[in-house]
Amino acid sequence: MNFSFRTAAPNELAGALQDARDYTLTLFECYAAAGLDLPGKVPILPSINPPLWELGHISWFAEWYILRDAQSSDPTAAQRTSMLTKGDDWFDPNTVSHRARWKIELPSTGALKTYCREVLDRVLDKLTRVKNEHAALYPYRLALAYEDMRGEALASGLQTLDVVLPQQLANHVIPAWAQGEIRFPGGTIQLGSVPDSGFVFDNEKWAHPCYVPAFTMDSTLVSNAQYSEFVADGGYQIPQFWTTAGRAWLMAQDRSAPRDWLREGRHWRCRRFGKEIALPANEPVRHISLYEAQAYCTWAGRRLPTEAEWEFAAMSGHPALRWGDLWEWTCSPFEPYPGFTPDAYREYSAPCFMTHQTVRGASFATRLRIRSPKFRNFYLPERDDAFIGFRTCAL
Structure with missing residues (x-):
């Protein structure tokens, strides 16, 4: 379908x-x-x-x-x-x-x-x-x-x-993709959906001009191998990598690696739906909170993309850009677009504005028929149970 x-x-x-x-x-x-x-x-x-x-x-x-x-x-x-x-x-x-x-x-x-x-x-x-x-x-x-x-x-x-x-x-396997950087020239885009595009979620209303400066973004998501370098470098033990909210979350979690990671000697294994497997090095790291994504970016000298940058890249059709393996954190709080009014399902978006973070893309568990580069998902910053990862941008 x-x-x-x-x-x-x-x-x-x-x-x-x-x-x-x-x-x-x-x-x-x-x-x-x-x-x-x-x-x-x-x-x-x-x-x-x-x-x-x-x-x-x-x-x-x-x-x-x-x-x-x-x-x-x-x-x-x-x-x-x-x-x-x-x-x-x-x-x-x-x-x-x-x-x-x-x-x-x-x-x-x-x-x-x-x-x-x-x-x-x-x-x-x-x-x-x-x-x-x-x-x-x-x-x-x-x-x-x-x-x-x-x-x-x-x-x-x-x-x-x-x-x-x-x-x-x-049976779904996320294929390994070569990671590189893509330079986008920036420009003005229509952020959001237009009235004649069929069904539109209320938080996508309505398309409005948004200027996006030139930026450089990873073509794929951060992998388990890349994230494990952050872990090995003491990423979870160094407070300077974490925001104030991130440090509070980390202390409450008492965590030294992503959820579902299990150490085996010098290597990592992970839990996947009732089974324990060797951590797939080239797959994108999943079940990551916003705080963990932010800490990695600080350690790596990178940053998360803005929501507008993500949509600019996704709408560009660049052949090297891959999205849809996991949902992706952005650095943008979940906010209403100008002139927002709730639709019939009033509680879909409005209660989550300003407390949640905007998430873009789709995951391997997202049905193909609802995937769209315009779709705005949103999670609380501490959520790490969803099928969610991240990619980075150059500072």
Whole structure:
């Protein structure tokens, strides 16, 4: 399914929605096989939802915006009641706190799978009567993007909980690419998305001119081999490499290397989805916090790219530039573009402005149909559980 969900026609959306649900269920079964599907069996971690709650919530989201014709995420916005008697009480994230999701008495796994199937069946049936127009297709594209993003979060959770991956991800190998530097001349770009580009996330609105001075950027991400030199040089023990916030984070973590790295004599191994392997030297370093990326840059005499530089490079089409293996930290705080207003899913961006950091690109676990050089992802600086790395720029 090599197409963009942003401009997908009804028949493409129908196939993609089914594909997304099949993938969600595949990931859920990985948790179930490990005995980690039910709320009481999953540790309470800030980056994870109980998988059974996640399964119900994903379908509730589609029901809310498509079947119940909600025009916003306001708890009173739905024009029809949920197919589940207590659907809103269980799955509305505006009223169910993260910690409360472990305490809810949810229906059985079988009952929630039935709900998921019925929601999708009704969504696909309704889609057959929808015109191929942006306004009419907006909630379907939103629901698809949301399920794809939650799917990546479920895949990330498998790594966090040391669970074996489904085959289609377990077989993914990031190829080794020769790293070099690319000199970009700079200039004025239209940062953000334009109104006639199909589906647009609210934090991409709207395209506006942004001048980018000339800059030099790595063609690929920092590798495990490069990062291990920083570790070997005492990078985690030298305070001068770390920001004030980074030092506070490092002290709380008591860490001397990236998470999931394991020392074996003079070499490193790492945990990958329930398995221990030799650290792949030429792969990009993953599961890195912003603080670790910043410390490496200080040690190496480099810097992280700005969000505008990253988009300039990605939109250039330069043949040597590779992106999409991992999400990439930028040095730009996550801020609204001029004139920002929230869309129907009001909590998608606005609550995260100024506290999160902008992340660009995509990872190997990101579905192809939602990848875009315009996509703005965002994480708290301390997040190191996601499929995230970084590249550097010359000072």
